[in-house]
Amino acid sequence: MSPEQFSSAVLEWYDRNGRHDLPWQQGITPYRVWVSEIMLQQTQVSTVLNYFDRFMQALPTVEALAAAPEDEVLHLWTGLGYYTRARNLQKTAKIVVEHYGGEFPRDVEKLTDLPGIGLSTAGAIASISMGLRAPILDGNVKRVLARYTAQEGYPGEPKVAKELWANAERYTPHARVNNYTQAMMDLGATLCTRSKPSCLLCPLKVGCEAHLLGQEIRYPIPKPRKELPQRRTLMPLLANGQGAVLLYRRPSTGLWGGLWSLPELEQVEQLDDLADQHGLTLITRQALDGLTHTFSHFQLAIEPWLVRVDDSRADMVEPDWLWYNLATPPRLGLAAPVKKLLKRAADVLIAGES
C-alpha cells in the first residue's frame, strides 16, 4: 500500500472502530495529552484509567503542577510505578511555566529537551494536541509496523530502530495526524496485539507482510535471550524385581510442586547412600542417554541411571515414596522429563527381559 492508502485505511478503521471515549481524548490540550502520555509510558490503559482523572482534578493546569509540593505529585502517582516519571513531570512543568510562559513549545525537538519526554512521547504530544505532522514509535506502532513490513532484527538494535522510525515517518499523513496517531495506538492495542492478533478485522491485512507469511507472532523479533544458567543432576531409576521404579512426591511448593519425580544425586557414588536409606541392595547400574530439560529460568542437564535393586528387605510404606509399576502405571502427576525417562526405562527393561 502507498503511504496514502495506508493512512486512509487506518483512519477509516479508526472512525468506525477506534477508541474515542478515553478521558485524555476529551477536552484535548497539550497539558492533558502530555500527562496522559507520561502515565502511559510502559503502563497499560486500564491502569492509567484509575489515575488520570484524579490527577487532573487535583492539578488541572501546568501552573498548578509546577506549584504543587513534590509530595503531592508523588502521592497522586503512588501505585503507578516508575516514579522518576512523576519527578520529571514536575521538572518539565516548572520549565514550561518559567521558560515558555505556560505554553508547551510547538516543536518536537524542543519537546524532547524537556525531562521525561523522548522522541515518541514528543511525537504524540505534537501530533495529538498540536496537529503537527510528527511520527511516533511506541510499543503499539512498533508492533504494527514490524508486522506490516516483516521487520527482521530486534527493535532494540539501532539499525532496526532506525528502519522502524523511517517507516513511521513515511506512513504519517499530512492531514488528520492527530487522529492517525491515536488510530495507530488503538490498532496496536486492540487488534494488532502481541498474542492472538485479530488480523481478519485489520485494515492493513492486505499489505501486511507478516500476515502474508502467516507469521504475525514472529514480529517484532523479541529481545535476544540471555543464556540460561546451566545445572546438572543425576536421576537414578531404581528398578526392583517387579519392574517398578522408585519415585517420590515433591513438596507442594516450588519446582514441580506436588509432582512425582525421580531421586536426584550430585554424583553416582551417592547411590549407596540412597539405597541404604530405603533398605535396598544395589545389583547393577547402567547409564542411559542424557537429556536436557529447559525451564523458564535455567536449563537442567539430566544424567539418568538405570539401577537394578533388590527390595526384599525394604520397608514398603514410606510416606511420599512409591514404587511405580511400569507395566501397570498408576495415574499420577509426573514431571515431563520424568515421564520420558520412565518410558525409556520400560523399553529397556522389557527389551532386556525378552
Added chain:
DNA sequence: AACTCGGGGGC
C-alpha cells in the same frame, strides 16, 4: 549496548 525504574496483566 546494557542497565534501571515498577506495578499489573497475559499466558
Added chain:
DNA sequence: GCCCCAGAGTT
C-alpha cells in the same frame, strides 16, 4: 514465573 506494556535517562 516469565514477558510485555502509549519509554526515557543514566552509565
